Amino acid sequence: MPQYLDGVRLLHHREQQTTTDATLTFAVGARDETLPTVGVAHALEHLVMSTVRRLPIQIDATVDTTATSFVASGTPERVGEFLTGICAALANPPVERLEVEAGVLAAEDGWVTHPMAALLYFIRYGARGAGLDWLDGPGPDGLTADQVTAFAQRWFTADNAVLQLTGPIPADLKLPLPTGSRPQHQHYPARQFAGPAVVGIGIPGAAVLLSLPNTDAARTAALATDVLQQRIEESARHGGGHSYVVDYDAVQQQDGTTDWVLYAEAREGAEQEVAQAVVESLTDLAADGPSEEELQLALDRFEEERATTDAELGAEFNVLRRELFGEPPAEPLDPERVRATRPDDLAAVLRAALPTAIGYAAEQAVEQWTKHGFTEVSLCPVGEELPAGEEFRPPRMARLFVREARETALVVTPDELAVREEDGVHRVRWDEVAGVMRAGDGTTVVFGTDGCVILVSGDLYRGGQKVVAELERRVDRSLWFQESRFKAED
Ligand SMILES: [Zn+2]
Incomplete structure (x- = not known):
């Protein structure tokens, strides 16, 4: 039977431990903002965390493109205090601190995601949804108390939250969140191109956005992006020492696909080499698939992750997550099917994503993409005729x-x-x-x-x-x- 606490869905990890680890996740992130309220989720997180800062335990909070999480570890009593305090502050945000917190937020200058990922979401979705990651909006000093309170009331409800607990459940735990109906997310159409596209501006590095299916039992897309990331790392970082960060960002979409962005930062002067590493890794893998050795490494990483996490609860969280975001249900993960994956399967999933792929390179290195059939596009749609008026x-x-x-x-x-x-x-x-x-x-x-x-x-x-x-x-x-x-x- 599903467990609830004050209307919040509870997932309890039954490890033997005397302390408690808690993660309270809300299905709301930066993509649920609007241009005039960009940063409101982050501002709210700061206001709320300011009310529990003095607790003598490990606490943290994050806002990313899709979700907002509050995390704590400590004795069950203290973790209970943290969770109750967070919920009370979300129900009634201390907006009188907004001005003080604006300075802190400005100094922090925190990215929701890496600028290369933010740019590619912007190319895909424009000034809404995940595309807002790219835009500043009014800045922390432009948000109003009313905007913060309205955002909290709409999204930070018991029905839109999941609490994961490991260790003892704090006695008499209270989660004083408003209840009601689950808020619905807006979804936005993607900008269409005639084929693979590429955009270039001044960020030193290269990246690619791929829309991949995420509902199959073998999770082929996760393996494919893992192999692609390893290949890029191998050629951009180890091969020539041209790159120092290779990583990815992912945003699940309502249609059962995930937008994956793989990105590699480039050292000054290495923009060509890094762009070449990203383009060739992608096009080679899409054509021929990984080597047996590359595939085996990816499968070993999958097994290792399964061995070190609570697979059953992970699966339960994923089912819940899809429900909260209005995504289609996925086939249950089948480790046998994962192990049966062949290099051709990964090539096929990458090949299918190529026609809608969007590449990125520093502007002087865009030709690395165009010579592989990617067409350079601008940051926004450009037409030819002025309308009459x-x-x-x-x-x-x-x-x-x-x-x-x-x-x-x-x-x-x-x-x-x-x-x-x-x-x-x-x-x-x-x-x-x-x-x-x-x-x-x-x-x-x-x-x-x-x-x-x-x-x-x-x-x-x-x-x-x-x-x-x-x-x-x-x-x-x-x-x-x-x-x-x-x-x-x-
Ligand atoms: Zn335009």
């Missing part, structure tokens, strides 16, 4: 002296805002505005949900103030935010 041009002086300004035009129509720049036409529909930022220098920055960004001001366009007024009339107040003063200082 009221047109705004840069001031005359700018057009005389700045070459790019001669082509630039901003157009306002009843449906959208559009701009022609050097690289082409970017459009933001009024009903697809993800947020509008008032920047420190007076510019108004419009973010479209598909990733397009349009800058408007009286300096950039003659009559630009009229466009700003149109934005104020058409875009809901809740979508507006100020640029962070921490960012403006940079």
